[in-house]
Every structure is written in C-alpha cells, then in structure tokens.
Amino acid sequence: MDTPADDVLAAYRAASQRVLDKVIHRLDEHCTAFIGLSPFATLATASADGWPDVSPRGGDPGFVRVLDEATLVLPDRQGNNRVDSLKNLAGNPRAALMFFVPGIDETLRVYGTATLLPADALDLDLTDFGRAPLSVTVLRVERAYFQCSKAVMRSGLWDPERRVERSVFPPFSQVLRDHCRDASVPEESVLRAGLLEEL
Structure with a gap:
C-alpha cells in the first residue's frame, strides 16, 4: 500500500538524463577551481543513530584543500567546542560538503567518507586567520556535482539590494x-x- 510520502514523490517528474549524468566520482578541474575560490561551505554529518547535523565552515578562499582528485582536507578551527560534526564522524564517517562562492549562483556538492586526524598528521600549512587547526577531516571523495543556480537566484543571496x-x-x-x-x-x-x- 502506498504511503503518503510515496504519493508526494509520485507528483515529481523523473530527473533528466543530464541531471543524472552530471554526478562524477572525482574532483575534476572545475570542482578544484570552485573549491579554490570558496570561502564558505556547509558540512553535513549524521550520528551513528541517524540524527543529522549541518555546520558552517569558513576561511580564506581555498581554506578546504584539494590534495588530489579523490581527497579533500578540511581544517577544524577552534570554536565553541561542541564538536558535534566531529563526534558524528567518529561514529559515522559519511559526510557531505556544499561549497559557496560569493557572486556565483551555482554551488558544489561533494560527498564522501571522512577520517579525523590530528592537525600535524599532514605536512601542510593550514594556518588561517593566524590560527592553526586543532584537527583535520580528510574526505575521500565518492561523488561530486554542481547544483544549478535556482535556489541562490531565488534567494537573492548575493544581491546587495536584498541585504x-x-x-x-x-x-x-x-x-x-x-x-x-x-x-x-x-x-x-x-x-x-x-x-x-x-x-
């Protein structure tokens, strides 16, 4: 028997082949360039029992480092010490990042499996705003795709007149x-x- 959710989903037309084909399984040159321009991202995680969390992350453009086409490094800056995202990743390593670039309406989604490491585990200078991170999240990329501009355009997010x-x-x-x-x-x-x- 159909559930109400099934009825709701049935109202949507199937995604086009192009929408399905835009999902890639690595970071190509466009993803890498976009991440290099991005000063802001959201990190989505879930606890081992499924409770979701989304957390803002920010820094200088390119604060998330691309090591290669399958690997991202996200430094964790000292904040309020709730470390909700990090606790989630310790029990459930699946994570997603959504990258924003001011002035560009498209966003980039990256999904993968995360590993938490001490900040000095990698031979990288990850200092930002004069501070070194306390830890790093290394994301092994499994899927990536660009999200179309509609949501950001509708919101007027970058429109100074709507500030x-x-x-x-x-x-x-x-x-x-x-x-x-x-x-x-x-x-x-x-x-x-x-x-x-x-x-």
Whole structure:
C-alpha cells in the first residue's frame, strides 16, 4: 500500500538524463577551481543513530584543500567546542560538503567518507586567520556535482539590494542572554573583540 510520502514523490517528474549524468566520482578541474575560490561551505554529518547535523565552515578562499582528485582536507578551527560534526564522524564517517562562492549562483556538492586526524598528521600549512587547526577531516571523495543556480537566484543571496540591515534583528549577545537565561553574557562589542568563538 502506498504511503503518503510515496504519493508526494509520485507528483515529481523523473530527473533528466543530464541531471543524472552530471554526478562524477572525482574532483575534476572545475570542482578544484570552485573549491579554490570558496570561502564558505556547509558540512553535513549524521550520528551513528541517524540524527543529522549541518555546520558552517569558513576561511580564506581555498581554506578546504584539494590534495588530489579523490581527497579533500578540511581544517577544524577552534570554536565553541561542541564538536558535534566531529563526534558524528567518529561514529559515522559519511559526510557531505556544499561549497559557496560569493557572486556565483551555482554551488558544489561533494560527498564522501571522512577520517579525523590530528592537525600535524599532514605536512601542510593550514594556518588561517593566524590560527592553526586543532584537527583535520580528510574526505575521500565518492561523488561530486554542481547544483544549478535556482535556489541562490531565488534567494537573492548575493544581491546587495536584498541585504538585510543588521539592526532588524537583535544582537547575538541579546539572543544568547535570552536563550541561555544568562544576564552575564557580555555586550556585542566584547563578543566581537574575541570571545565569540567560545559561544
């Protein structure tokens, strides 16, 4: 018997052959160039029992290194020490990265199997913003493909006229005070001066 989900999925037409064919199983020159331009990516993981997590990652353009057509290196910068993604990878090594390049509407998806290593395990200078990583995630690439521009175009993500003024949303310090019920959270200027990564 069909489930409601089956009924919903039945409403979609089949993906075209070109959409299926764009999936490759390595990083070609276009993937490599795009990653080299990207200062921002999202990392998707799931725990051993299936709970998903998605985490932002950022740095100088090319902060994720391409070692070869089958290998990426993602440095992990010190942050709030929740290490949700790393805990997930320790129990379930499957991961996905989505790369963004400001000004380009297409995105790049890369899927693979991850290995966690100490930062000094690789003979690479991974210093970014004056800081060395505490660990690295080495992703063995299994699939990669470019996502079409529709979602980014619809969102107007790179359109300066659709940029939201920061003043329309409370400062992060206020959000933290409310969420944590903690009146001792410092003012925004203090957070921005160097404490933000601890929160």
